[in-house]
Amino acid sequence: MQRLPIVIAIGLLTLTLAGRHTRLAAEERVVHFFQDNALTGQAGSYGTRSIHGAELAAKHINEAGGFTDTCGNKYTIKLSVWDMANSREQAIAGLRKAADDSTVLAVLGSTPSTGFAAMEPVAGQVKMPIIATGSAVPIKKWNPYAFRVTIATPVAAPYFLKQFKEMFHPKRVAMIYDITQDALRAEAELIRDLANQTGFEIVAFEAFRVNDTDFRAQLTTIKGTTPEWLGVYAANTEGSKIINQMDELGLLGKVNIFSGYGVFQDPTYWDLANGRTKGAVNWAVAFNLASSDPLMQKVVADYKRFPEEPTIYSVYGYQALQAAVDAVKRACAATDREKFRDALAETKLEALAGSVAFHNPRSEPNGENQGGRVIISRITGRDSYELLE
Amino acid sequence: MEQFVQQLVNGIMAGSTYAVVALGFGLVFSVMRVVNLAHPEIFMIGAYAAFVVISGLHVPDAGLDVPAAVALFLGVLFVAMLTTGAAGLVLERLVIRPTRGTYILTPFIATAGVSIALQNSAQRLFGPDPVHVPSVIPPNTFIVGGVRVTSMQLVTFLTAVAIMLALRYYVHSTRWGRATRAVAEKPDVAAACGVNVNLVSQLTVGIASIMAGAAGVALGLLYTSAAPFMGLLYGLKSFICMLVAGNRHIEAIMAVGLLLGVVEAMVTGYISSNLRDAIAFALLLAVLFFRPQGLFGSYEV
């Protein structure tokens, strides 16, 4: 009789263990994605949005009870975050940490090119699939493990120029661009190089550096050349100052503004420029924060839990997670990176805003997003724009 | 010709934005031989203080008439200057006083640590995006013979001039100002003559920080934005202005600031916008090469 409590304890323990075993037999797994992005530092506003976008996507899926793959396994998503603070070495350190951790299936990030340019070759060395969420830096030679959901200049700008010519027939175009940012400079130079065959003349080609605050000298030069259109290739901090100073110099009424990467659809840009971006034209990935698509509306509503407003980088983060989940579904693997990579390499997914499509065979690697609809829009309000094409 | 005058005006106005930060920076350096790397961040605090006050009062963008606008501007200036003055005094007591007098770079790196902490705190508090500061001064543009200047640019220029005059008055005509000059020229002799060097140090940093607050308000309103890293650019340019001007005359820093602005505008307008900084720096360096003690002379360092 003194042994009874011990017997009961052992019995309960056995039942508990058996019960656990039973739960495991239902094959529910956790798939772990690692976010290597910029939370602090000068690229903080972009990386934070990408991280939050992916977190929101994971939350939506987990709240719906997780997802099921084509082999019948159920998964929930786990996300961990690594701050690369706009430093190449920290980005690499994060990637290697993820590679060492056998529970991590893929890395999402990074948004700044500082990180992605350094992570891309390392991804091939450690054989860790990475999905970048916003960098548009030109990659000389891809390795099979690097992907990005960004729509970059080589794909978008020629389409934009074609539509631009047909819609507006410009003759005199000036450019003001940030010489220190790869994507902005690349597009400005591409437009300059394609100007002749598109049928317009570049009358001014002025440069500035990131963190600059006064652009009146460049704008005065541009004003002297009387262009019809001005391409403002700048991030929101500098671009809003450029547009404000255009107004002060009397240029705003005389010259139309265009740009790329959907910059004008950023509400912060509108705020900082005090609404002067109304009427500006840009090419963008087909996302509309005010769209009637129920998923987009849900995302915009749920994004309110974060302190900042969503922009294209939030969308990229969301899409990257969607693409990763879609690849897991087809690969039936929670920790096998090779199978995951091969599934990811043939993605064709209708994601949050436009499609994500990869064609990344090991023989001829290319991690660019082949899907993604490019639209041309004109800004009509803080959160609204008019679709031109 | 009109374009030339416009570029000249652009340069002077841009130069006054550099001068407005460089004046306080240069004061601390010439008096105490201390490079206060946290000065641009104190300037940033001033801009954020303006943001907090103006958006807290829910002022509609440029919706005030002139007397109310001036009153609000002065009120915001007062609050910002109070905040940054307090921050400067704390900085002096905690960070600069223990490190000054040793190697010249020690306060430099101590204040560098403070500036890192302040930048990241601002990013944490206000978010990584720049915040929109509603404009207070009615945004009129004055057009004289085709050359355009806005009211806020003039206000910034006047702020720089006011700071310069205030500092000049302080340094030349007040008792503490004379003590400050004595400390700037020969700190040991001044101490031997009974000057309380610690108090002079506190006053100097305090006044420089108050000026940084005024600068923050002016530039926050000029560019209608405040950002956590807005001080970086001004730090570099102020440092250059300060060294080229020499530390004998406070007016020299203003002059060199305007000169730098004009040189940049002219280089951008007439030579190349790509190489603007390279050529501007090269020209200033040429000046220093021929006059190593600075354009307007300096005390022995």
Next chain:
Amino acid sequence: MSSFLSAHLPAFWVVTLITAGLNAIITMGLYFSNSAGALSACHAALAGMGAYVAAVLTTNFDWPFPVALLAGAGVGFVVGMLLALVTLRMNELVAGLTTLAFGETLVIVAFNLDYIGGANGFIGIPLQTTFDSVYPVLAVVVFAAWRFDRARLGYAARACRDNPHAAAAMGINVPWVKTLVFALGSGIAGLGGGLRAHYVLVQNPDDMGFFFSINYLIFWVFGGSYTFWGPLFGAIFLTILPELLRFSLYDRFIIYGVILTTIVIVRPQGVITRVPLGRRPAFVAWLSRLWGRPVPAASLGQSPGGR
């Protein structure tokens, strides 16, 4: 060594240690350059130049890695020598400003040069640097610094730094010492830059700017600018510190700034200070006392002022 470490340390700590080693090499270069009284505010630019040269040579011209590294170091040496010659007659601060302006000019030139990629950076650099290449080079540089400190050149440099007029009166050729020492430091920085480029595999003009040069200055002064142990310690400690602070996701750098400032306030002369040659540092003397060994009185203490 590399494989031993990879087996026992998490990979990201290996990355951090390699980064610390690279920073240490460049900061040792700064130590050399500044040992005669100069103030180099462009070491990141000098390192970047060496990096570009080495990277272009290995990527575009298939030079062997060690030769390319030495070429990068050589370019750094020559440029450093020219820079030192230009700033000879200037006082310390104006010379510092000249180096600053030089660094910024290099950055702008690099942004405008399409051959090296401009804002896209120079990519496609082959991975050549591992733990096994960084730490032996660092050991060689530290050994060189140790020998330098005890050689006539080292004494001459310190004399020039402490009092150039007295040094000249003692017969030291001050301009020659300053130039040589600055050039040596720039060469070492170029070497470090080349190593870094072959680790990070991308070299961007941004990495050469004033912000990074200030970082090296911080490592140098923080650690202790009068002895070579100082920059070594400063670089390694301040590179590892942000990684130790990762428990705080958002506030990491606020804590880093506070720790940096606090330590500088407590030890304004630098964490590691110079001990007169021939005497044992106070720490070693304390250890000997703990050990029970008697310590001769004459070998205690540091020079007055800790300078």
